Amino acid sequence: MINSKETTEVLIVGGGLAGLATAVFLGELGVRSLLVDRHAGASIQGRARGINQRTMELYRAVGLEDDIRAAGRPFAHDWGVARCETLAGEWHWLFADDAPKAWPELSPSEFCQADQSAIEPILIAAGRARGTTYRFGTELVSLTQDDEQATAVLRDLATGTTSTVEAQYVVAADGHRSPIRERLGIQRIGPGVVQHSASIVFRADLAAYVPRRALFWIIANDAVGAGLVTTAEADRWSLNVAYDPAAGQSVEDFTTERAIAAVRAAVGAPGLKVEIEDVAGWQQTIGLADRYRDGRVFLAGDAAHTWPPAGAMGANTGVQDGHNLAWKLAGVLRGWAGAGLLDTYEVERRTVAAELSDLIVNRQLKRVGATIEDDTTDDQLWVLGQRYRSDAVAGAEHTTVFGDTLERSVRPGCRAPHVWIDDRTSTHDLFGRGYVLFAPTNPKPWRDAIHRVQPKLPVEAHRIGVEPAWSSYGPAPRVSLIRPDGYVAWTGTDPDDLAAAVPSLLALDD
Ligand SMILES: Cc1cc2nc3c(=O)[nH]c(=O)nc-3n(C[C@H](O)[C@H](O)[C@H](O)COP(=O)(O)OP(=O)(O)OC[C@H]3O[C@@H](n4cnc5c(N)ncnc54)[C@H](O)[C@@H]3O)c2cc1C
Numbered sequence: 001m002i003n004s005k006e007t008t009e010v011l012i013v014g015g016g017l018a019g020l021a022t023a024v025f026l027g028e029l030g031v032r033s034l035l036v037d038r039h040a041g042a043s044i045q046g047r048a049r050g051i052n053q054r055t056m057e058l059y060r061a062v063g064l065e066d067d068i069r070a071a072g073r074p075f076a077h078d079w080g081v082a083r084c085e086t087l088a089g090e091w092h093w094l095f096a097d098d099a100p101k102a103w104p105e106l107s108p109s110e111f112c113q114a115d116q117s118a119i120e121p122i123l124i125a126a127g128r129a130r131g132t133t134y135r136f137g138t139e140l141v142s143l144t145q146d147d148e149q150a151t152a153v154l155r156d157l158a159t160g161t162t163s164t165v166e167a168q169y170v171v172a173a174d175g176h177r178s179p180i181r182e183r184l185g186i187q188r189i190g191p192g193v194v195q196h197s198a199s200i201v202f203r204a205d206l207a208a209y210v211p212r213r214a215l216f217w218i219i220a221n222d223a224v225g226a227g228l229v230t231t232a233e234a235d236r237w238s239l240n241v242a243y244d245p246a247a248g249q250s251v252e253d254f255t256t257e258r259a260i261a262a263v264r265a266a267v268g269a270p271g272l273k274v275e276i277e278d279v280a281g282w283q284q285t286i287g288l289a290d291r292y293r294d295g296r297v298f299l300a301g302d303a304a305h306t307w308p309p310a311g312a313m314g315a316n317t318g319v320q321d322g323h324n325l326a327w328k329l330a331g332v333l334r335g336w337a338g339a340g341l342l343d344t345y346e347v348e349r350r351t352v353a354a355e356l357s358d359l360i361v362n363r364q365l366k367r368v369g370a371t372i373e374d375d376t377t378d379d380q381l382w383v384l385g386q387r388y389r390s391d392a393v394a395g396a397e398h399t400t401v402f403g404d405t406l407e408r409s410v411r412p413g414c415r416a417p418h419v420w421i422d423d424r425t426s427t428h429d430l431f432g433r434g435y436v437l438f439a440p441t442n443p444k445p446w447r448d449a450i451h452r453v454q455p456k457l458p459v460e461a462h463r464i465g466v467e468p469a470w471s472s473y474g475p476a477p478r479v480s481l482i483r484p485d486g487y488v489a490w491t492g493t494d495p496d497d498l499a500a501a502v503p504s505l506l507a508l509d510d
Contacts, residue, residue, distance in 0.1 A: 005163065005164040005165075005166070006034070006163070006164075006165055006166070007165070007166045007167070008032055008033060008034040008133070008165060008166075008167050008168075009026075009031050009032045009033065009167065009168050009169070009329075009333055010026055010031055010032070010033040010034075010167060010168065010169050010170070010171060010329060010333075011033070011034050011035075011036070011150065011152055011165055011167035011169075011170045011171070012026075012033050012034070012035040012036070012170075012171045012173060013035075013036055013037075013140045013152075013170065013171070013172055013173065013174045013180060014035075014037060014171075014172065014173035014174035014175055014301070014303070015035055015036070015037030015039065015042075015120075015124075015134070015136065015173075016037075016173060016175060016301060016302070016315075016318070017048055017116060017119065017120070017123070017301070017315040017318055017319055018173040018300045018301025018302070018303075018315070018318030018319060018321060018322050019035055019037070019171065019173030019174075019300070019301065019322070020035070020120055020123035020124060020127065021058075021059075021123055021318075021319040021322045021323070022171050022173060022300060022321075022322030022323075022325065022326055023035050023123070023127040023130075023132040024062055024064070024123055024126045024127045024130060024132070025058070025062065025322055025323050025326035025327070025432075026130075026132070026326045026329065026330065027126075027127055027129075027130025027131050027132050028062050028130055028326075028432060028433070029326060029327060029330035029334075029432075029433070029484075030131075030330070030334075031326070031329060031330050031333055031334075032131055032132075032133075033127075033131075033132050033133070033171075034132070034133045034134075034135065034165060034167070035127070035132055035133070035134050035135070036134075036135045036136075036138040036139070036140060036154055037134075037135075037136050037137075037138065038137065038138065038139040038157060039136060039137070040136055040137050041136050042117060042120035042121050042124060048116045048312070048314060048315035048316075049075070049113050049114065049115060049116065049215075049229070049312070050111065050112075050113055050215075050312030050316070051068065051072075051111070051112045051113070051114060051119075051315075051316065052111055052312065052313075052316045052383045053103060053106070053107040053109050053110065053111055053383055053384065054107070054316065054320060054383050054384055054386075054415075055315075055316045055319050055320060056068070056107075056109035056110065056111070056112055057107055057108065057109045057428050057486070058319065058320065058323050058432075059109075060108065060109050060428070060429065061428060061429060061431060061432040061486075062126065062432065063126075064122060064123075064126055065109060067122050068112060068114055068119060068122060069110075069112055069114075071114040071115065071118035071119060071122060071232075072112045072113050072114030072115075072118075074115075074231075074232040074233070074234075075113035075114065075115075075230065075232070076113075077213055078113060078213045078214060078215050078230050079096075079214065079215055080093055080094075080095055080096040080214045080215055081093070081094040081095055081214060081215050081216055081217070081218065082094065082096070082214050082217050082218070083217070083218045083219075083220070084217060084218075084219055085219070085220065085221045085268070086219065086221060086265070086266065086267060086268025086269075087206065087209045087210065087217060087219065087228065087266060087267045087268055087269075088209050088267060088268035088269060089268055091214075091217070094218075103380060103384075105408075105418075106380065106384055106406065106408070106418060107384060107418050107426075107428070108418055108420070108426035108428055108429070109428075113215070114232075115231060115232045116315070117232075118232060135154065135156075137156065137157045137158055138154050138155065138156055138157065139154065139155050139157055140152055140153070140154055140174070140179070140180070141153050141154065141155050141162065143170065143180060143183060143297070145170075145294075145295050145296045145297065149166045149167060149168060149296070150166070150167050150168070150169065150170045150295075150296045150297065151164060151165070151166050151167075152164070152165045152166075152167065152170065167296075168296065168333060169296050169297075169298065169329055169333075170296055170297045170298070171297075171298055171300050171322070171325065172297055172298065172299045172300065172303050173299075173300045173301045173303060173318070173322070174303050175301070175302050175303060176283070176285050176287070176302040176303065176306040178289075178299065178302070178303035180297060180299070180303065181289060181299055181303050181304075184294040184297060186289050186290060186291055186294060186299065187289070187290045188287035188288065188289055188290070189287060189288050189289075189290055190285075190286045190287035190288055190357070191286050191287070192285060192286070192287055193283040193284070193285050194284050194285065194286055194308070195242055195283070195284040196242065196243050196244070196245055196249075196251075196281065196282075196283055196284075197227075197240045197241060197242050197243065197281070197282055197283070197284065198240070198241050198243060198251045198253075198254040198259075198262075198279055198280070198281055199238060199239075199240050199278075199279070199280050199281070199282055200238065200239045200240075200241060200254065200259045200262060200263065200276060200278075200279050201231070201236065201237070201238050201276075201277040201278040201279075202236070202237055202238075202239065202259070202260075202263050202274050202275060202276050202277060203235050203236050203237075203274070203275040203277060204235060204237065204263065204267070204272055204273060204274045204275070205235055205273070206235070206237065206267060209267055209268070209269065213230055214230075215229075216228060216229040216230075217229075219266045221265065221266075221268075223261075223262075223265035224241060224262050224265040224266050225241070225242045226239050226240055226241045226242070226262065226266045227239070227240040228240075228266060236277070237263075239262060239263055239266055240282075241254070241262050241266075250281075251279065251280070251281030254279045256276050259276045259279055260274045260276060263276075284308050284309075285306040286306060286307060286308065286357070286361060287305070287306050288304070288305050288350070288353055288354055288357055289303070289304045289305065289350070291346060291350075292304050292345060292346035292349060292350050293342070293343070293345065293346050298325055298342075298345060298346075300318060300321040300322050300325060301314075301315070301317075301318030301319075301321060301322070302314060302318060304318075304321060304349070304350070304353065305317065305353040305356075305357070307356070307357060307360040307361065307364075308360060308361065308364035309364075310360055310363040310364035311356075311359070311360045311363050311364075311382065313356055313360055313382065316383075317352070317353060317356065320349075321345075321349050323485055324345055324348060324349050324485055325345050325349075327432075327483070327484035327485055328341045328342050328344065328345055328392075329342070330484075331506065334456065335456055336454055336456040336457045336458070336506065337506040337507055337508070338506060338507035338508050338509065339507065340391065340507030340509075341391075341392060341506060341507040343391070343507075344388075344390040344391055344392040344507075347388075347389075347390040347391075348388040348390050348392070351388070351389075351401055352386045352388075352401055355400075355401040355402065356382070359382065378406075380406045381402045381403070381405075381406055382402075384406055384415055385402050385403060385406045385414075385415075386401060386402070386415070387400070387401055387402070387403065387413050387414050388413045388487060389413055390413075391504060391505070391507065392483065392489065392505055392507075393412050393413040393487070393488070393489055393490075393505075394412055394489060394490040394501040394504065394505055395412045395490065395491070396411075396412045396413035397411065397412070397413075398411075398413060398414075408472045409472050410438075410472060410473050410478070410480045410488050410491055411488060411491070412488050412489065412490060412491060413487065413488065414487065414488055415486055415487055415488075416428070416431070416480070416482045416486050416487065416488050417472035417473065419469045419470055419472065419473065420469065421465075427482075428486055430460060430462070430482075431482060431483075431484060431485065431486040432484055432485075432486075433458060433460070433484065434457070434458025434459055434460060434484055435450075435457060435458065435459045435460070435481055435482065435483060435484065435489070436459070436460050436461075436462065436481075436482040437450075437459055437460070437461040437462065437479065437480070437481055437482075438462055438463075438464045438473050438479065438480045438482065439461065439462070439463055439464065439479040440463070440464055440466075440474065440476035440477055440478070440479070441463065441476075441477065442463065443461035443462060443463055443479070444461065445495050446461065446479055446481075446495050446498060447459050447461045448495075449495035449496065449498050449499040450481075450498060450499065450502055452499055453499050453502040453503060453508070454502055454503075454506060454508060457502075457506065477493045478491055478492070478493060479491065479492060479493065479498070481498065481505075489501075489505050490505065
């Protein structure tokens, strides 16, 4: 029985990292959202751990960087990837050195490792403080849309009660199986599921076997093929064991007894005291949705793209999808952008995901021992060098997602350079709330030029410094307009040219 009906500006289906972060970014821009997830609350499996500099910049801009870094403190000394037959045996480091966690000249934010189960509550609290409504233990059972709105039927899994929600837009952050993607008939391109694993969370004292904590260990012997990762608690671990459905195996085979045996085989300690906390199945999947949008519905995160874990790009890309989409939804909902701006979400984010797919698969193959030629392994490019070409950018000169090197200059379609404005404030701390103008002289005429065309557009104007650090925003008299996501929308020297570019940048003619 349907017993209630409510409205929201944006319905977010899926409370993984992509959906939870999208809610925060929308809330920061004053957009009301309702987030539903069938899980009872935040994840207890800590899968995504590596939060890259770009994602940390986005969390920093909404004031969450310190909390997230604090959640990552237990992992401060986990680095490197080792291969071994058992944990008790000899380790062969695939890489042992500390990867560069800070690129101070490029970003105000450092790479961070933090457990997903610790990050999710931080995002939920931040979303709640910004007006997001959360409904856990709630499943989306149907979704329809017309010219006016999307209508979703939700079921409370505890009571069986159904309710209806009317939303202007829907973000489908419902994971790699994405029931919404399936329902909309959006195809996924790629090999699909390439490996099935059981993720076993357990407690054991491994001090005698782990003289040094690593990012993770790849363990292969006759009894088990597995990946072992640390968690935030010293004696709590997560072991991911591959199984083969073609051989009749399933995650249900991992009874407590079998899970304990797998842990002991991986450690190489037959009598080890092991306490199993949780066993969950996951599939390593490779696929890219052939479109990211159907009317009022937008795919984000694993619903749109899935890759192997190598490179730690899955959740990072999902969070960045949500950020790209949030300000565009805010623009359309608040009336300072035309509906066509929403088309640039797919143009920008799907192109990036398509390019990343091959790079990540190659990195994963290399990690398991394959020889890969032409391997682009430049992390700085992956993380900070993603470039866009779309109608939301004027005058992009590049034709590829990644260049050969990371440029530190203001170029349309590229992430704006990081410059310290004072001891604590980066240019990236100014982004997120609206557009930002940087001008070498009084910026007022430039802001006025924009407001002649779109008076509602939130624009913060800054006069840039003359110090060498600001050279990346020069040379004078160049002025740059930066989008809410920190990407360069336009550069030029004439306010009238800027005014002429604005209608197209904001899809105002649609
Ligand atoms: C072992 C491992 C290590 C990884 N390490 C990293 C890493 O270091 N860094 C990184 O960036 N990525 C990493 N990844 C990838 C990362 O975990 C995923 O890309 C990311 O968590 C996906 O987030 P998501 O929000 O898109 O989807 P999910 O986390 O899958 O969330 C989808 C949510 O939708 C909900 N849902 C689905 N259908 C419905 C419905 N009909 N109604 C209500 N709710 C619904 C589900 O309950 C689920 O909570 C790793 C992955 C694995 C497996």
